[in-house]
Amino acid sequence: MKRVLITGAAGFLGSHLCDRFIKEGYHVIGMDNLLTGDLVNIEHLFPLAEFEFYYHDITKFIHIPGDLDYILHFASPASPIDYLKMPIQTLKVGALGTHNVMGVAKAKNARVLVASTSEVYGDPLVHPQTEDYWGNVNPIGPRGCYDEAKRFLEAITTAYNTFHGVETRMIRIFNTYGPRMRVNDGRVLPAFFSQAIRGEGLTVFGDGSQTRAFCYVDDLVEGIYRLLLSDYDGPVNIGNPDEISILDFAKEVIAMVGNPDAHIVHKGLPKDDPKVRQPNITLAKKVLGWEPKVSRAEGMRRSYEYFKKVVKVEAEAV
Numbered sequence: 106m107k108r109v110l111i112t113g114a115a116g117f118l119g120s121h122l123c124d125r126f127i128k129e130g131y132h133v134i135g136m137d138n139l140l141t142g143d144l145v146n147i148e149h150l151f152p153l154a155e156f157e158f159y160y161h162d163i164t165k166f167i168h169i170p171g172d173l174d175y176i177l178h179f180a181s182p183a184s185p186i187d188y189l190k191m192p193i194q195t196l197k198v199g200a201l202g203t204h205n206v207m208g209v210a211k212a213k214n215a216r217v218l219v220a221s222t223s224e225v226y227g228d229p230l231v232h233p234q235t236e237d238y239w240g241n242v243n244p245i246g247p248r249g250c251y252d253e254a255k256r257f258l259e260a261i262t263t264a265y266n267t268f269h270g271v272e273t274r275m276i277r278i279f280n281t282y283g284p285r286m287r288v289n290d291g292r293v294l295p296a297f298f299s300q301a302i303r304g305e306g307l308t309v310f311g312d313g314s315q316t317r318a319f320c321y322v323d324d325l326v327e328g329i330y331r332l333l334l335s336d337y338d339g340p341v342n343i344g345n346p347d348e349i350s351i352l353d354f355a356k357e358v359i360a361m362v363g364n365p366d367a368h369i370v371h372k373g374l375p376k377d378d379p380k381v382r383q384p385n386i387t388l389a390k391k392v393l394g395w396e397p398k399v400s401r402a403e404g405m406r407r408s409y410e411y412f413k414k415v416v417k418v419e420a421e422a423v
């Protein structure tokens with residue numbers, strides 16, 4: 106049985122990766138310090154013999170008994186309000202945490218896939234973004250702690266590959282959504298769904314003309330799985346190129362939820378909020394034979410089912 110370590114295992118993406126690798130017949134070692142993760146996301150895996158969980162902060166030395174074949178490094182605060190609240194932890198997990206992960210990969214002779222992000226492109230001057238674009242990042246702006254941590258992650262991953270010969274894979278993740286996103290993580294989709302379900306104002310930042318392109322989590326996980334097993338060691342964009350303005354997105358959510366009290370309210374645009382974002386996925390198609398399969402309509406329908414349950418549960422708990 107192949108053994109895989111997943112950091113950030115209790116998070117949104119980490120928990121879906123745990124499910125996928127269990128399903129593929131791996132022994133999964135999940136690691137998380139629960140800073141932004143939630144054990145609810147993986148509690149169904151605890152009875153399984155092929156799943157282990159380590160409560161650990163990866164900015165400290167990581168000890169894993171036994172062999173490892175693969176590492177998926179997904180630990181990090183990942184929503185803008187989280188990394189605004191926790192800028193130092195965000196920098197530490199991207200820098201010290203990734204260094205420790207690389208040390209484990211080298212010691213165990215394991216292949217490591219690291220989670221980078223479309224944020225390495227900053228507020229991009231090239232649109233859609235291709236992997237050869239170096240980005241437009243403000244290192245001292247509010248997003249700098251995340252963007253620069255992830256740029257460092259790419260740099261140290263590359264250094265371990267070239268200097269120590271560690272087998273590395275790098276994914277640049279674009280906006281991804283689906284069940285298990287935290288209702289209050291501040292990202293646009295949980296915010297809009299919870300506001301629409303409660304019949305509140307949907308908080309559109311600025312005039313809402315900024316764009317994003319949303320990828321359903323199952324498509325992303327498939328891309329990660331293929332990238333890990335591929336021979337390609339450069340950064341690869343994985344995302345859904347179906348671009349939409351945030352204002353139109355708010356209207357779609359209102360139409361789907363159908364609560365007559367839901368409406369749009371405009372709030373100030375956060376500093377350095379990227380004006381556009383859309384992945385160019387030509388490389389992923391070529392090297393992984395991957396492209397997204399779940400349309401926004403379908404992915405939103407599945408997400409709505411989830412948010413209906415969790416927003417209701419929260420309301421009952423009050």
Ligand code: UDP
Nearest residue numbers: 185291292293294296308309310315351378
């Ligand atoms: N946004 C918004 N209202 C919200 C939350 C986010 O209008 O309540 C906007 C935000 O300004 C950005 C986009 O939605 O332009 C996506 O924001 P998110 O926090 O999901 O992630 P980002 O893509 O900015 O990292």
